[in-house]
Each structure stands twice: as structure tokens, then as C-alpha cells.
Amino acid sequence: MKGAFLSLWVFVFVWLGGMAGAAVLDPALYVGSERCRGCHPEKYQGWSKTFHATVVQDAKKNPEAVLGDFSVPNLGFTLEDVEFTIGGHWQQRYMKKIGDDYYVLPKLWSVQSQKWQAYNVWSWRKMPYGKYCKGCHVTGFDPARGKAVEPRIGCEACHGPGRAHAEAEGAGPIVNPKKLSDERRDMICAACHVRGTDPSKTYYFPVGFMPGDDLGEHYVPNGKEPEETNTQAVLRMFAKWKKKREEGAQLKCDVCGIPGVAEERDQEKVDSMLEFCFGCHGFKNKYAEHTRHPASVGLMCFDCHVQQTKEIMNPGTQDIHSYGYFLVHKEKCYDPQIEKACVKCHADKGPEWARRTVESWGKPVELDH
Structure with missing residues (x-):
């Protein structure tokens, strides 16, 4: 048992040292947000009410998560089609499984206006969730297996795998964004709040990226200028996104x-x-x-x-x-x-x-x- 724990700890130290470029993800290194709650109840309580914690919800297990009015005629799909919801604070989208993947249905529900709006009407069947979205809506998504460690944006999405940290009662390695450089800290958020693709252009999220990494090694942002490196483009575009979010937040008080x-x-x-x-x-x-x-x-x-x-x-x-x-x-x-x-x-x-x-x-x- 002791040897297994040491091996796990060594693996995480290697990962923290910059060997996280491989796309293969070991789910055994993760513990899930519920485990984090045991030692960090205040942080967990705050996080549990954020968009991150509630972005994706199972509509079959939690029917109350569905906010849209499905009594509207000629909607094009029914409540029975909905397996997962995405969002719920400003807009809510709905997913249905078709074949081996999920697809976001072509209408969204505006929470503020209480109306349906068209969404990717002509292209929704060409945009599988596992290729276009999933990597940013869950924790520890491995495209090779098609599975995620946690079906929401949990603690380890921003702090990295936490098993070694948890099993050492807080003494094991974990990523604390406060201790990262400003650039590396911003990259954790930019991984999902800057649009782009992985270097192979197969996925629309950074495959293999771990908190603390240089995001530019895993991601090619849309809108990259010819003279820029991936890293420079990521940081420039994230600064622009952050500024827009902060300005937009000034208007959100009125929504209440x-x-x-x-x-x-x-x-x-x-x-x-x-x-x-x-x-x-x-x-x-x-x-x-x-x-x-x-x-x-x-x-x-x-x-x-x-x-x-x-x-x-x-x-x-x-x-x-x-x-x-x-x-x-x-x-x-x-x-x-x-x-x-x-x-x-x-x-x-x-x-x-x-x-x-x-x-x-x-x-x-x-x-x-």
C-alpha cells in the first residue's frame, strides 16, 4: 500500500514538473469535489452555487433543472429528448444522445425573456458534444476514453488532480493558482474562456492541459496573429475576454x-x-x-x-x-x-x-x- 501511494505521489510530482503534455489521463489521480468538501467546506459551499458547479445537469435525475417551457407547440423536440441541460442562469441549452455522443439541440431557452431562441439550427448535428464542448464543461475529460472524471467543472478542473493531496491530508501536491505566475493563473481560465482548438485541430478545447501548464503548448486560439506565439495569443485574447466580462458584470445587477x-x-x-x-x-x-x-x-x-x-x-x-x-x-x-x-x-x-x-x-x- 505504501509503495502504491509513493508511486502515485511521484507521478503527480512528475506531472507538476511539466510532463502533462500527454493526452492520456489517469482517472485514478482524481478524487472529485465531494472529497474536497471534507477539508474545505466553506470553499465547497461557495463553489457549489457557481456556474461551474451547475453548468451541466442530468435532466433525468434532476427534472427540476429543466427551465424551458416544453408546452410550446412545434418546438422541434420534446422534454423526453432532453438528457442533460447546459446552463440555467442566463440561457439554457439541452442535449440529446444520438449514436455514441451527445448533441446540443437547436433551440435554447432564454431565462430572462422566458422565450425560446434558435441555436445552431443548421449545424447542430455536425457538432458532437465530445468534440466541441465537453472538455470545458466537465473535469478530467479524456477524449481517448470518451469519459470524464466528474460531470461538472469541479475543484480539480482548476487545482489539478487531488488524490495525492487528499490522501496526504493536505500535505501532498496540489495546484494553488494563487502561487502561480499571473500568466499561468490566467491560463487556467483561458483554457475554456478563449476559443480555439488543440494542435491537431480535432478538438475545440485544449486536450492534455493541466493547471500550471503553458496553455500555448496545448491550444491554438482562434484569431491568433501571424507574429504571435500560441501563448501570446492566448494571453491577449483572455485579457480581452476578462475586460468584457467585468464590464458586462456592471449590467447584471439590473437583471435581478x-x-x-x-x-x-x-x-x-x-x-x-x-x-x-x-x-x-x-x-x-x-x-x-x-x-x-x-x-x-x-x-x-x-x-x-x-x-x-x-x-x-x-x-x-x-x-x-x-x-x-x-x-x-x-x-x-x-x-x-x-x-x-x-x-x-x-x-x-x-x-x-x-x-x-x-x-x-x-x-x-x-x-x-
Whole structure:
């Protein structure tokens, strides 16, 4: 047993040393995100609510994952055809198995508009999931076997295989992106957020890439300039993608559509909105203590945290394991002077009373996320 463990550890050290170029992947080196949860429960909790954790879901095992309205006539496919869903926050796509692979069906459901939209209508049968998409939607995908270690973007997708780390109770090797150079850290994200192909041009994702590798050795990005190396093109295009994502995040606050205190409220909608905020903010069980108001008042997050104009919003510093890093508001998106909102309900007390009251509270009740 000891010899087997040492062999495993040596293998991972070799991989960390730069021998990860081979496309063959050993599933025995992985443990899955559930195993990571045992030692990193807070990180797991944050990650479990991100797009990464929920990007692909089994529609047969979890029918609630399907958001589209399949009662629409002449849709072209039925709910019975759907075996897996992709996404669910902004848009949702659906997969059906045909032959030996899955294919994304030719319409997607827009979560915001609650409408169907055409998607790859003419080419969807020419784009097998295992060739065009799967490598970025799962963890540890080996095209040679056609299988993945985990059917979602798990912990090891960004940290690399974790068995040696887990079996050594945290003393074994693991990739910590914080300890990588800026370029190598960006490459972990760029592997799926920059479009391109593997060097053989067979797959539309970087076959054989492991966190910590030079992505340019495994990937040829679309839009590469003649004078650029693969690595230079990857980093340039990822910087462009990241900037666009950060600018786009400034608009996402509006999507929630959370009403203010004076508006009529549907309780089901209120509960849904609060769950949205609690995806990041962990004081759900101390909500009344956080707001300094009895639960019967029914305050919502946006009653006090009033949205500011988009011009003053800056990129945030949220924990990348958190739902907030991928979706919710950026730092300084909301006015920190919450006493300005008090007069909506306490018009008779005035702004000076509101300021003194809020200052007397000290630091808000808030848990790390």
C-alpha cells in the first residue's frame, strides 16, 4: 500500500514538473469535489452555487433543472429528448444522445425573456458534444476514453488532480493558482474562456492541459496573429475576454429586478430574491440581526443597499470560489451609506437620526464567503 501511494505521489510530482503534455489521463489521480468538501467546506459551499458547479445537469435525475417551457407547440423536440441541460442562469441549452455522443439541440431557452431562441439550427448535428464542448464543461475529460472524471467543472478542473493531496491530508501536491505566475493563473481560465482548438485541430478545447501548464503548448486560439506565439495569443485574447466580462458584470445587477420597499411584493418572488443574495452572503440564519429590524418588518437586501450608478462601479475582489465572483454585483456597486435609505420608512426621524443610528451599529453581521 505504501509503495502504491509513493508511486502515485511521484507521478503527480512528475506531472507538476511539466510532463502533462500527454493526452492520456489517469482517472485514478482524481478524487472529485465531494472529497474536497471534507477539508474545505466553506470553499465547497461557495463553489457549489457557481456556474461551474451547475453548468451541466442530468435532466433525468434532476427534472427540476429543466427551465424551458416544453408546452410550446412545434418546438422541434420534446422534454423526453432532453438528457442533460447546459446552463440555467442566463440561457439554457439541452442535449440529446444520438449514436455514441451527445448533441446540443437547436433551440435554447432564454431565462430572462422566458422565450425560446434558435441555436445552431443548421449545424447542430455536425457538432458532437465530445468534440466541441465537453472538455470545458466537465473535469478530467479524456477524449481517448470518451469519459470524464466528474460531470461538472469541479475543484480539480482548476487545482489539478487531488488524490495525492487528499490522501496526504493536505500535505501532498496540489495546484494553488494563487502561487502561480499571473500568466499561468490566467491560463487556467483561458483554457475554456478563449476559443480555439488543440494542435491537431480535432478538438475545440485544449486536450492534455493541466493547471500550471503553458496553455500555448496545448491550444491554438482562434484569431491568433501571424507574429504571435500560441501563448501570446492566448494571453491577449483572455485579457480581452476578462475586460468584457467585468464590464458586462456592471449590467447584471439590473437583471435581478428586485423591487424597493414601497413596491408590492409577491412572497414567492421575495424568497427567490433573498436566496439569490444568500448565494454569497452567509448570514441567512442571522438576517434579522444583520438588518437590526424584526423579521416581521420584511426588509429585503435592496431596501438598504441602494444601487449606485454604473459609472462608479469598480472590479471587485470577491473570492473566486464564490457565486458572487461570477454573477452578482461588483464591489462599490451599492451605496455604503445605507442611512440614506432609512428615510424611506422613517421620514419623521430625519437623516441625522439615521446617520447616528447606523453608526451605532458598528460592523454589520456578515460571514466570510
